[in-house]
Amino acid sequence: MKKNTLHNFLLFTTLSLASACSSTENLATQQAQVSEWPRGVTYEIFVQSFCDSDGDSIGDIKGMTARLDYLQDLGVGAVWLMPISPSPSYHKYDVVDYYGVHPDYGTKEDFQEFVRQAHQRDIKVVIDLVLNHSGVDHPWFQSAKSDPNSPYRDYYVWAHKDDPETQTEGKILAGDSDNVNRWHEVKGNDYRYYGYFYGGMPDLNFDNPKLREEVFTIGRHWLTEMGVDGFRLDAARHIFPDDRPEDNHQWWVDFKTEMQKVKPDVYLVGEVWADAETVGPYTKGLHALFNFDMGYAITNAVQQERADSLVIKHKNIRDYYRSINPDFIDATFLTNHDQNRIMSELNGDINKARMAAALLFTLPGAPYIYYGEEIGMKGKKPDELIREPFIWEEASKDGCRTKWVQAKHSTEQAVVPAAAQAADENSLLNHYKTLIRFRNNSKALTYGEVEPLQLQNPAIAAFTRRHEEEDVLVLHNLSGTAVNMPLPENLKTYTTTAFQSNEASFRKGAVQLPAYSTLILRK
Template sequence: MNKRSVQHLLLALSLGCMTTACSTTDKAAAGQQAVASTSKEKVSDWPRGVTYEIFVQSFCDSDNDGIGDIKGMTSKLDYLADLGVEAVWLMPIGPSPSYHKYDVTDYYGVHPDYGTLEDYKEFIEEAHERGIKVVMDLVVNHSGVDHPWFQEALRNPNSPYRNYYVWAHKDDPETQKEGKIISGDSGNVNRWHKVANSDSLYYGYFYGGMPDLNFDNPKLRQEIFNVGKFWLEEVGVDGFRLDAARHIFPDDRAEDSHRWWEEFRSEMRKVKDDVYLVGEVWASANEVAPYMQGLPALFNFDIGGAIVNAVQQEDAGMLVENHKKIRNFYKTVNPDYVDATFITNHDQNRIMSEVNGDVNKARMAAALLFTLPGSPYIYYGEEIGMQGKKPDELIREPFIWEEKEEDDCRATWMEPKYNTDETVTPADEQLEDDDSLLNHYRDLIHLRNNSSALTYGELEPVNLNVKGVTAFLRKHGEDTVLVLHNLTGQEKTVNRPAYLEQYDEVLFKTQEVELDENEIELEPYSTVVLQF
């Protein structure tokens, strides 16, 4: 049985094998078969591998209540293993009154809509059997207003929990610095919020429903250490994605934020020495760099924006050169840092919408992501061409597994605007089509997983002086490849400089390519990887 046939078998098993219908043994065997059949030459080693971001509520619904859940996610681990990902990042799963669950009300629980703590432990065990790590969103910049800590702080100003949050009097001049005092949504501009029937204000960077925690309080810091250690030690997660990592302290106290994450990492390593911590620090490179001591993995928002711009403009411009410059700078801060690259995530318009539904440009975005340096993240549904533009709910719509009348896994908690049977080809159909976007992602991921140059290699820009064509070398030890991307809708002819003549063997191609001595004919919207 060839790899593609195994792939078809596994997805069929995955689509029909919900946790209520298949035994754990059956699912584990299928997952092991996927790994064995597609990863014989695998050289990547997570966290340098590919990670898949999941919004649980929209991924897979196992009990037909309309809401995606942990058991549904477990039933799709074979799909993820076959895709080639080595880890999953789960958006928040804890109890919360909101659909997005970033306003957590219990740091030790699982939202009942998603399942139980035992369900989560089973998911982690099943993921590990397939060689997939589990990273969970840990929201510690703030809690929800309904968290017992905050409710107790509201009821009793003398409570020890009062100092778990940041307070001020309504006449305090400090509260006037960032605009007028309001009681509702801050619009990410006004940070101080009124307390009914009180002269007190509390600080909430994002909005009034998310009061910031007070990290000047040693007791609060210890609470957060305890939370992290619980999920690592008692539940078995492999690490955390740290939300709003730059906002632990106000911007004028950035150094305090840096020190906090160093302290947090030190405490987590007491439980799990190889704990993975990836931070959300959406800022310039100079502001990002100091976080790398405490957060050795950080999301690279610059490269995501540059990739989107390159495929929109059909010209990479200085993308490669700038990427190399930033990476070199970061290595001076932490030589072992993990560059968490991505195209777009749950806070941004989806790439398919950014390119107005042009699948060729979406393919090129993926090709750039997986051939440039970094440890790539995929946002769920990106690989099947899901669309979406803000507001946030509309970039988090349900995944489409099969045609609607057959799709007993599709979540229905919201009515989708962008992703329907008319706009997106379901995953099961794409898997049967060698030319689908899904198989394009799969092939690129497996190419990267099996190439030490693409996984670990240094980046060397190559200037071919052909507008719309970007080229670069990736070098790791004796493994070196030449990557060429034609970002345009026109055929392009490039001439290899003399020092590149040795690259004359096609390792990978997305379309037919002609090699004629020093000339290379590139089809529109195509990628070729050459080796010698």
Template sequence: MRANLWLFSMALITLACSPMEKELKESLPDRWPNAVTYEIFVQSFADSDGDGIGDIKGMTSKLDYLQELGVEAVWLMPINPSPSYHKYDVSDYYGIHSDYGTMEDFQEFLEEAHQRHIKVIMDLVINHCSKLHPWFLNALKEDGEYRDYFVWADKAGIEAEGNLLKAKTGDSDNIHQWNEVSGQDELYFSFFWSGMPDLNYDNPKLREEIYEIGNFWLTKIGVDGFRLDAAKHIYPDHRAADNHAFWKEFKTKMETYKPEVYLVGEVWADLPTQAPFAQGFSALFNFDLAFSIMETVKNGQVVSATIHEHAWKVLDEGSPVTLFNESEKAFKQYNPDFINTTFLTNHDQNRVMSFFENHEKKAKLAASILLTLPGAPYIYYGEEIGMRGLKPDELIREPFLWETKNDSMRTQWMEPTYNTTNVVAPLSVQRKDSGSIFNHYKSLIHFRRKSAVMTYGEVEQIDLANDELLAFTRSHAGDTVLVVHNLSSRVKRIRQLEPYSLILFTTSKKVRQTADVLALPPYQTIILSKPQK
């Protein structure tokens, strides 16, 4: 045990010079596509020209920041022309919204990102378009050339079937799915809102139009892939098989244009509904896992964990680990190359800090769990500086805080409710604070990226006979590490950690060990390995 204590002491000395307290100078290995991706709402991110609206040039100027953080890809919320601030109702699939810049600006951004080995994934919104799109404006004429690009039905028939209204869903509060056109008997279908008419994928000509749009962005412009919005709704739920078949065809088409294309889908549903979609995507956002991580931290205990007498018996139910493994098995049944995409919240959900009622230690712990589990994690812009926000949607998409004063890059398109410098420390302040949430994210991302076992390792949950501890091993290529998260507000004294005695990483310098007990402070994380012989 003395040798182990010596190793433990040396680890603590190393931690004094950890990534939490110094700028990492060494280069980091490329881990794409098993890498961390950063979601950006361009409108709120960085303003280069002082017009108050975030733009592509501003985003380009912040690529060094993203490289510093350690992310290897960005997902851009829609950048196409649109009449709405969020731009999920596209009026031109081949353009850049004028507030954001020009196509030349975007190509410069792509070039600069790729020079930094950062991939660029753009939101492609093809379930619906804007009611101002030329297709739909033409389709409003009953004899319009593009009438069949959209879904129409006779009002009497819809009412007879009882389908005039729909129930609210997790991804849509809209109940008025059929919309009247003045002077016409037929109504058009829109799952989300009358301003977003759904496209008709039973029309082969429409499909080919969409495939050509994908081809344009992948080959002529050079993006690395797409995030596919509302992928669950290409066809109604009762036509799930048609939905799966479409996305499989879409993936095949995109791979003919760019074999290494990355396609991540939004299928906001439970695992059984999600799993068959895997055949048409590189990845899907794992909503069940996200909810499990957040609820585990909120409740301060492993969900449905069964306590066993033997400290090392593997749990067989509940918890983020179980959900990850169940989803991995389900997804890979349909696609052996599938990448399990993990996250905490995104632009459609209340922000992490506000979910935890501004409890920073819980927000950090949620990040610790996310970034120590397998998969390809996504973080939402501002999450890494503790930005806050509760719905409605505008208030979870507020401007990023760069500086305390004279913040020329901060966007002004809206007056923030939750994110002012009085309550959220800007990035410039957090960079200098080794205990900030920014440095917490940065150190975890860098550690994960440097470690093959943390990037690629399989996960197995471990029972430490305490449901306030989430513990699991990560194993890869003969290497195994033990990860322990303290979910509680109390110091946890943990026994029986042998043979894991060498600290590789911890979120706290206050970890202590006696001859046979490890003391882990509240809401903190430790990663241990076996000492080399």
């Protein structure tokens, strides 16, 4: 596609999806939200796979800008962009310029326009900030490795090849890395550098005051000059080595303090891939943390069709975090760009995918959606195949679809395109939209705490959510078998149906929960 056809392409594709969307009630109503970001819904985007505006097969910022109306229709309050800075890799987590935008994606001006357009739609913009390491090709590291007297030498962590520390293997801590060889050689040099993830990503040395100030400057640049609203902080657990967790905790307190000086309402969400006990102390310095435990728990519950202790576990985690920081934000999700996609984890079962979404949007937390999750995209590792191109329309019409990788899992044979789903009121996409709209208009689901209930049926996830005047009872049937039962005496004050799926209903004090259905009652 030629550059001079860009305007017509964007206009056509935007209007075609809008036309399809207008046929469903779910999209015809403008939301009057009671939820406010950052406690709303956020959408994770891998720019490379989202929308290609210029026909070079790679997703870009202008393409993403053209799809902001789709995101607004979906009901999200923010987007989180995986790294957009210059990098030699497709994933761009090995940054070589912390102040730039990758030329494949566009220009700084393109990005500033994207932010402006997003803000016009009340959509916040969070970018991935990769501070644990730089790329091996970063000018800092190239200078540091070639000259022991370089001013950037101490931006990285070095040890002599004979140091016993370089002879030991690291421990695998969690799902963020299976690398155990942390010390890496420089050809013709007696010194080795530390790289937690691998040799192409040398760790930065946060014991160096100059490096720390440089990082503060980077953050200020994106908040002030580029207009972003916050950062997703990659590998937040690994700023300092594994045996210095307290230093990690303090660093994020310091970083937040500095960022708040230029943007008081800055939002910081951290990746600490670990159990709740390890994650907890990070809530002092980071506004939000991803709840990996709950992502796994929801997936397991839906796979096994058993609620068991799902809600109890969620409440216990939240109570623990609140004991450390009462204002923390629980960033909940199903799967992300480092994990097999939820639809593949559920073996392509759309009923179970609907149930996973229903749990995500009705349990406490600020939910994150991984791009394409809402249309049932599939994917299994290696990583490129869990980051496949978004399917907007049929191939013959889809001028937006990227082609940087050959899709293996999310093909047209396996996934119904977004435009077709928008026109189908029973689609997974419209299921997501309905759930998000209901949550956005419910104070109880946005802000309320959770009270687990036991209804003597392991297939039923039951709980109440309360906030101010709103009090709701949530019932999910995780199984493929219908459940009909009277409500216990203590729940009979919940009499008004607020939400239902799969023809779930409430009559004469009893609930009818067909297979894989949800029913929400209000008092």
